[in-house]
Amino acid sequence: xxxxxxxxxxxxxxxxxxxxxxxxxxxxxxxxxxxxxxxxxxxxxxxxxxxxxxxxxxxxxxxxxxxxxxxxxxxxxxxxxxxxxxxxxxxxxxxxxxxxxxxxxxxxxxxxxxxxxxxxxxxxx
Amino acid sequence: xxxxxxxxxxxxxxxxxxxxxxxxxxxxxxxxxxxxxxxxxxxxxxxxxxxxxxxxxxxxxxxxxxxxxxxxxxxxxxxxxxxxxxxxxxxxxxxxxxxxxxxxxxxxxxxxxxxxxxxxxxxxxxxxxxxxxxxxxxxxxxxxxxxxxxxxxxxxxxxx
Amino acid sequence: xxxxxxxxxxxxxxxxxxxxxxxxxxxxxxxxxxxxxxxxxxxxxxxxxxxxxxxxxxxxxxxxxxxxxxxxxxxxxxxxxxxxxxxxxxxxxxxxxxxxxxxxxxxxxxxxxxxxxxxxxxxxxxxxxxxxxxxxxxxxxxxxxxxxxxxxxxxxxxxxxxxxxxxxxxxxxxxxxxxxxxxxxxxxxxxxxxxxxxxxxxxxxxxxxxxxxxxxxxxxxxxxxxxxxxxxxxxxxxxxxxxxxxxxxxxxxxxxxxxxxxxxxxxxxxxxxxxxxxxxxxxxxxxxxxxxxxxxxxxxxxxxx
Numbered sequence: 259x260x261x262x263x264x265x266x267x268x269x270x271x272x273x274x275x276x277x278x279x280x281x282x283x284x285x286x287x288x289x290x291x292x293x294x295x296x297x298x299x300x301x302x303x304x305x306x307x308x309x310x311x312x313x314x315x316x317x318x319x320x321x322x323x324x325x326x327x328x329x330x331x332x333x334x335x336x337x338x339x340x341x342x343x344x345x346x347x348x349x350x351x352x353x354x355x356x357x358x359x360x361x362x363x364x365x366x367x368x369x370x371x372x373x374x375x376x377x378x379x380x381x382x383x
Numbered sequence: 384x385x386x387x388x389x390x391x392x393x394x395x396x397x398x399x400x401x402x403x404x405x406x407x408x409x410x411x412x413x414x415x416x417x418x419x420x421x422x423x424x425x426x427x428x429x430x431x432x433x434x435x436x437x438x439x440x441x442x443x444x445x446x447x448x449x450x451x452x453x454x455x456x457x458x459x460x461x462x463x464x465x466x467x468x469x470x471x472x473x474x475x476x477x478x479x480x481x482x483x484x485x486x487x488x489x490x491x492x493x494x495x496x497x498x499x500x501x502x503x504x505x506x507x508x509x510x511x512x513x514x515x516x517x518x519x520x521x522x523x524x525x526x527x528x529x530x531x532x533x534x535x536x537x538x539x540x541x542x543x
Numbered sequence: 544x545x546x547x548x549x550x551x552x553x554x555x556x557x558x559x560x561x562x563x564x565x566x567x568x569x570x571x572x573x574x575x576x577x578x579x580x581x582x583x584x585x586x587x588x589x590x591x592x593x594x595x596x597x598x599x600x601x602x603x604x605x606x607x608x609x610x611x612x613x614x615x616x617x618x619x620x621x622x623x624x625x626x627x628x629x630x631x632x633x634x635x636x637x638x639x640x641x642x643x644x645x646x647x648x649x650x651x652x653x654x655x656x657x658x659x660x661x662x663x664x665x666x667x668x669x670x671x672x673x674x675x676x677x678x679x680x681x682x683x684x685x686x687x688x689x690x691x692x693x694x695x696x697x698x699x700x701x702x703x704x705x706x707x708x709x710x711x712x713x714x715x716x717x718x719x720x721x722x723x724x725x726x727x728x729x730x731x732x733x734x735x736x737x738x739x740x741x742x743x744x745x746x747x748x749x750x751x752x753x754x755x756x757x758x759x760x761x762x763x764x765x766x767x768x769x770x771x772x773x774x775x776x777x778x779x780x781x782x783x784x785x786x787x788x789x790x791x792x793x794x795x796x797x798x799x800x801x802x803x804x805x806x807x808x809x810x811x812x813x814x815x816x817x818x819x820x821x822x823x824x825x826x827x828x829x830x831x832x833x834x835x836x837x838x839x840x841x842x843x844x845x846x847x848x
Binding site (some may be wrong): 260279280281282310311312315321340341342343345346347349350351352360 | 420421422423425426430437440441443444445447450451455510511513514516517
């Protein structure tokens with residue numbers, strides 16, 4: 259299942275669906291890296307609201323995505339982690355340290371906008 | 384920035400011997416694991432079974448996450464294997480039992496695999512200590528050449 | 544050798560003989576209980592009152608329940624299955640627990656019924672001691688099982704009720720307070736067992752989502768005892784809150800507790816800590832007054848209009 263990626267001004271928004279397989283996640287990584295380069299995006303928001311499980315593989319891959327996107331000069335924000343998922347993650351000992359996380363898409367956009375202001379770069383509108 | 388710093392983790396209970404019979408399962412379901420799509424099937428089934436015996440949504444997520452971890456271990460280390468799900472009763476308690484079986488290379492040092500004190504990513508990278516924290520009972524049986532069986536249980540008390 | 548075989552053979556015969564008779568004996572027993580249903584129930588109800596049990600219930604109620612238990616009892620003896628009895632025991636317990644009936648009363652009435660029935664058996668079979676013995680042999684295990692089923696059913700139901708009450712108390716005593724817009728306070732007070740710890744975290748996380756909180760102040764001034772489990776729980780709560788986009792300020796950390804945490808291995812530099820709750824709230828308001836919240840780095844803030 260392909261993850262839809264929306265371009266919104268200088269940002270890319272990827273909305274993840276529930277039954278995400280490992281292969282889907284890898285495809286997402288490739289797609290985001292490619293599109294960040296293609297559109298010169300300044301920020302990427304990965305919306306995981308619909309993700310019902312965040313295991314060690316998903317966590318590692320998201321960190322890898324953030325890392326690769328940073329190499330291309332963009333920020334990553336992960337939004338929408340559900341309370342139950344967050345709970346399971348910390349019990350399992352998983353961390354998204356280094357990646358900004360917000361409650362939802364609205365907060366994610368606000369955060370990116372503020373970062374852009376600080377940077378003096380373009381922000382999405 | 385990517386590396387996990389040693390973080391405080393509560394001392395996990397010792398490898399809890401399963402004190403209830405394993406194979407006396409109701410609602411038994413077998414899921415063959417051979418691809419990453421199978422992992423998704425296994426955890427959705429686990430969620431469904433857990434829901435049917437009354438687990439809270441937080442616990443359902445925990446169950447699905449634990450299944451995802453051990454199912455992925457099967458895939459990564461043994462290429463294929465089985466996830467067996469089932470339920471059992473004990474008085475006014477019920478449990479979901481999750482068994483992951485494979486005929487893979489096996490683990491030479493079980494205690495090393497279960498070593499805790501660090502977040503997932505240490506302890507041979509199997510994520511087993513973390514997974515154990517998620518469940519109530521946990522048993523790991525493995526030896527080189529003999530494959531691996533992980534058995535886990537989570538209990539719920541009937542709450543009307 | 545032959546003698547031994549003989550002995551074994553007659554043993555088997557005897558066993559088989561007994562096997563066949565058990566069903567027959569129980570049938571006799573059940574017939575007797577049915578025939579004498581009226582007197583035995585009355586006798587039982589009389590003895591319940593005499594023993595001052597079920598005082599929370601009226602005579603009529605006692606008799607009505609006694610009737611149903613009696614009928615279920617005989618039914619279980621006859622069928623050898625206990626599902627119906629289990630179901631009834633739960634149902635009965637659900638009804639009488641709110642009335643204040645206690646465990647010793649339930650066990651007491653079941654034992655009284657056993658006694659009433661046993662005495663009536665003695666009376667009936669007193670002229671045939673060997674038959675009486677065989678009937679009691681058939682009666683004993685079944686009666687035990689029934690007593691067990693009812694008593695255990697009641698106790699389980701009571702435990703369930705107590706758990707529910709404890710849950711309700713816990714819920715009430717761990718408030719997640721919204722004091723300002725997007726600011727939550729979680730005062731942790733008293734003893735934190737694993738169950739309560741988990742409930743606290745779940746409540747807080749749900750609260751963060753519902754209130755769209757950006758800052759959470761966790762006050763641990765009132766925590767009864769700080770050990771590695773409690774500390775670990777607090778760390779997990781902080782981390783989970785961050786995943787939901789909230790900044791966490793931990794307040795009420797005395798120097799002693801701070802020292803304990805460091806000794807345990809908690810990295811306090813990763814935690815935003817302030818001395819007391821008041822200071823924590825002020826810090827939180829400051830954070831909220833600014834629009835930029837940079838997580839994980841030194842807070843560089845930009846003030847917007």
